[in-house]
Amino acid sequence: MKPAPRFRGRRPVRRPPGLLLALGGLGLALFIVPFVGLLARTPWSDLPRLLSGEVATSALRLSLIASISSTGVALVLGVPLAWLLARVDFPGRALLRALVILPLVLPPVVGGAALLFAVGRRGLLGGPLEQATGLILPFSLGGVILATTFVSMPFLVITVEGALRSMDRRYEDAAATLGAGRWTVLRRVTLPLIAPSLAAGLLLTWARAFGEFGATVTFAGNLQGRTQTLPLAIFVALESDRDTAVAISLLMVVVSLLVLVTLRERWWKAL
Amino acid sequence: MTTSNPRRAERSNAKSRLWLAAGIMAVATTCRAPDREPPPSGEPGQVTGELGGGILVSAAASLTDAFDDLATAFEASHRGVDVVLNLAGSSALREQILDGAPVDVFASADHANMDRVVESGAVSGGPWIFARNRLQIAVPRGNPSGVTGLSDLADSGRLIGLCAAAVPCGDFARRSLAKAGVTAALDTDEPDVRALLTKIELGELDAGITYVTDVLSAEGRVAGIEIPESENVVIDYPIARLAAAPNAEAASAFISFVRSEEGRVILERLGFVAP
Numbered sequence: 070m071k072p073a074p075r076f077r078g079r080r081p082v083r084r085p086p087g088l089l090l091a092l093g094g095l096g097l098a099l100f101i102v103p104f105v106g107l108l109a110r111t112p113w114s115d116l117p118r119l120l121s122g123e124v125a126t127s128a129l130r131l132s133l134i135a136s137i138s139s140t141g142v143a144l145v146l147g148v149p150l151a152w153l154l155a156r157v158d159f160p161g162r163a164l165l166r167a168l169v170i171l172p173l174v175l176p177p178v179v180g181g182a183a184l185l186f187a188v189g190r191r192g193l194l195g196g197p198l199e200q201a202t203g204l205i206l207p208f209s210l211g212g213v214i215l216a217t218t219f220v221s222m223p224f225l226v227i228t229v230e231g232a233l234r235s236m237d238r239r240y241e242d243a244a245a246t247l248g249a250g251r252w253t254v255l256r257r258v259t260l261p262l263i264a265p266s267l268a269a270g271l272l273l274t275w276a277r278a279f280g281e282f283g284a285t286v287t288f289a290g291n292l293q294g295r296t297q298t299l300p301l302a303i304f305v306a307l308e309s310d311r312d313t314a315v316a317i318s319l320l321m322v323v324v325s326l327l328v329l330v331t332l333r334e335r336w337w338k339a340l
Numbered sequence: 341m342t343t344s345n346p347r348r349a350e351r352s353n354a355k356s357r358l359w360l361a362a363g364i365m366a367v368a369t370t371c372r373a374p375d376r377e378p379p380p381s382g383e384p385g386q387v388t389g390e391l392g393g394g395i396l397v398s399a400a401a402s403l404t405d406a407f408d409d410l411a412t413a414f415e416a417s418h419r420g421v422d423v424v425l426n427l428a429g430s431s432a433l434r435e436q437i438l439d440g441a442p443v444d445v446f447a448s449a450d451h452a453n454m455d456r457v458v459e460s461g462a463v464s465g466g467p468w469i470f471a472r473n474r475l476q477i478a479v480p481r482g483n484p485s486g487v488t489g490l491s492d493l494a495d496s497g498r499l500i501g502l503c504a505a506a507v508p509c510g511d512f513a514r515r516s517l518a519k520a521g522v523t524a525a526l527d528t529d530e531p532d533v534r535a536l537l538t539k540i541e542l543g544e545l546d547a548g549i550t551y552v553t554d555v556l557s558a559e560g561r562v563a564g565i566e567i568p569e570s571e572n573v574v575i576d577y578p579i580a581r582l583a584a585a586p587n588a589e590a591a592s593a594f595i596s597f598v599r600s601e602e603g604r605v606i607l608e609r610l611g612f613v614a615p
Contacts, residue, residue: 190499191543207544208499208527290501290528290539297529304531308431309506 104322111319112312119316127294128302129320131213135285135298136278139218140225143274147225148267154226155233166230173223180219181287188215189288212289213296220284221277228270232263272332276325392420395590396442398433399425400449401532402473402509403577405557407447409606414597421590429507429532430454437462437582444591447579447598449473450508454578465581465592470599471612473575475516477565478540478550478558485546487565490517496525498546501536504529509536512573513549520571537562551575553611576615 084090112119119125154166172180188195188206199205206212236259244258245251260267282300289296291305299321306314399407404427411423426433426443430453437443437457446463447470448454454467479487485498493500502524503510510529517524527545530536537554539545541561555564579598581591597603604614 185539185542185544189542189544205499207539286531286535291504291530292526292528295527305504305506305529308429308435308504311435 107315107318107322110311110315112315115312116316116319119313120320122313124293124297124302124306124313125317125320128297128299128317129324131210131294131296132279132298132300132321134210135213135217136221136275136281138214139221139278140271140275142214142218143222143225144271147222147270147274148229151226151229151233155230169226170223172220173227177220177281177283177285178287181216181284181289184212184216184219184284184288207288208290208292208296210289210295213285213298216284216288217278217281220281221274224273224277225267225270228266228273229263232266233259236262268332272329276329279325280321391418391590391593393587393590394422394424395444395585395587395594396424396426397445397447397594398437398441398443399427399445399447400430400433400508400577401427401534402449402551402554403427403447404534406471406553406607406610406612409610410598410603413602413606414594417597418590418593421593423594431506431508440584442584442586443582444585444587445579445594446582447577448508449575449577450511451576451578452511453508454580457580457582462582462584463580464583464585464588466595467578467580468595468599469576469615470579470603471577471607472615473577473612474552475512475549475567475572475575476552476555477547477567478537478555478562479547479565480540480543480545481561481563483563483565484543487547489565490520490522490567490571493517493524493547493549494522498525499527499544500524501528501530501539501545501548502526503533503536503550504531507532508575509533509550512575515573516549516567516571519573520567551611556611577612 150169154162154169185192185207187193188198190196190199190205190207195206204211206215240258240262241254244254249257280300281298282304285296285298286301286304291297291301293302297305299317303314303317303321306317397407397411407425407427411425415421415423426436428436430448430450433443433446433448434453434457437446438460446454446457448457448467457463458467477487477490477493479485485492487493487498492498502513505511505514509532528539530539530548533550533554536545536548537550537558540548540550541558547565549567552564555562579595581588581595585591598607608614
């Protein structure tokens, strides 16, 4: 027995319009064809040797440390910033919002150069910082984390800020009416309500940090084992050892896909 | 609409094919180098008559200033020709050419990258050596960390940068260090010589090894420390016309110009040495 249609007037399943199919298919090809190219160039039999090499393993380690650290920093600093931007009305808020999103549209190289001018050894704050603490950020892992955070944190801020602005604030009001303090409201009502957006923001932030290249190489330089993350290793290897470059690229694709697919299945459905 | 009209469906199918074709053509058109169309015919090239169109010249990053000047001078004497420069590390340029980029002229900062292109059969004229270069230690203006020679690059208390080993300037720098018996206390492998120079200019690095011509082109923003003859290397710059050159005639004319007396004067002004 066929199941009865759930509601009247439901349209029969038809072939999607040809124009949409053509353009959508072309759009999909734009994403898929480059990966097919990558797979076609992959030296499959050499893959274990290439990926177990010192260059790939140390770059993977640094990439994971840097991307996870900068996601952590973004969580600690970005959520309060998003809250301030969403909830506190102050003059110049629109300008500040734009400033926070700027790293998304700026070429990363510009971000890296700006970081050099600010916290490089001869930078505005970098000089005093080195004199006071002996800490030099460029050419260090700390510099890599700073550069990736600068480029990736905007993803967290705009996602969380958007969620805070669009959520139904009556739940918060109700909790407050029932005697919950501000901290309790934030912890028990606000954060659970925006959790899906927060998770999506964290995921995007991590993904952007994992793939960061321009700001990192400009600000933190490139040294194997210290500052050379996967994208930097690929860039250097592309010119000298293409098999290694392709192998590491494949590694990045697999790790990114794995994280995006598994975490999205778990967290991201709400969006 | 409950029943679909077959003629209508056919028409919309044809329409969608048309749109698809238009889309592909739009993509294909934007893929071509935008500077390749012949220049407007308002002022025909009186000097050379037949030469025209654009040429794409892939030149090593260390040739940036020299080829800017050479292209300007060439365009002034060959009115119909538009020279487009593609400047990057020689190894990156080599890969572009091997991948089929429509390049007319390739000027490399070393033999190794040029040889790979020649071996692949992509060269139809040359290569010819058109200039030579030397290495120098580059330090920020005023030499704040007091570098005097290559041995100071072994000091881990200084921040030291080189070009990555895959790039000619990095390869030559390592050969020079090997000649001097020095192991550099390296803090960064920069992707090309300009990136290295920028970090030295900004004072972020205390020293690095670059070409003499780079120190000269920085016009006082960095200082050069001589590397003695016994520890230095001589760098040859080969130039070649590519077999796939879309504009072979103009490419040959440009190469002749680079190797001419006029070209030599421009190159020497920037610190290069005649071959």
